[in-house]
Amino acid sequence: MGHKEQLLEGAKRCLAEKGYARTTARDIVAASGTNLASIGYHYGSKEALLNAAMVAVVADFTDQVLSSHPRPADATPVEAFQTLFAGLLASFPEAREALNSSIEAYNGAAHSPELRAQLAEAHELARRGLAAEILGVPEDQLEERHVRTLGSLMMALYPGVMVQFLVDPDRAPSAEELVEGLRTLCRNAP
Known part of the structure; x- marks a missing residue:
């Protein structure tokens, strides 16, 4: 593993242990076994490295949830929704620091066009991936309206x-309560 990858892994560990706002460049260097100059060389700044690490942490967390709580093959979209949220909720306790870091990153996006752009791209990928998961279709077969509607609802x-x-x-709320809330909303729609 090269310095760039070591830095990213070290930054991910720091996010989990210290959070976004409290992580220093020296923390990352200590966690990665690299040197301060490596951050600038590979990422340009500590903030750019932390931004890349935050996007990677969210992607890793989502992949872990989806692999440990797979969509049943014959599931309806509502059943897939419930399975997905049950998996997310079950994973939250062990991921508390990563979740807190993601909230901090969203706050940081208000002052960082680069982070905002990275998060916007990650959100677009997440909308597509979540819609595909709920509908049980490959991402390249999704209709764009499902990405914009279902994917956006999931991201909300x-x-x-x-x-x-x-x-x-x-x-x-539990996954069952979320489903019940959606059903109540749909039953009472005009």
Whole structure:
């Protein structure tokens, strides 16, 4: 593994242990076994490295959830939604620091056009991936309207449930409650 990869892994560890705002360049160097000059050479700045690490942490977390809670082959979209959110909620306790770091990163995006651009690209990929997961179709076979509608709905719900868990884990909604809420909404739609 080269210095660039070591830095990224070290930054990911720092995000989990210290959070986005409290991680220093020296922390990353210590966690990665590299040197300060490597950060500038490979990433340009500590912030750019942390931004790349944050995107990687979110992608790793999502991949872990999807692989440990796979969509049942014969699941309806509602059943796939419930399976996905049950997996997310089950994974939240062990990922608390990474979740907190992602909230910090969103706050940082207000002051960083680069981070905002990285998060926007990650969100577009997530909308597509989540819509494909719920519908049970390959990403390249999705209709764009499903990416914009279902994928966007999933991206709206995920951070909201995450924040509810971080603030009050005992009263965060369950996957079953989310499904019931969606059904109530659809039943009462004009």
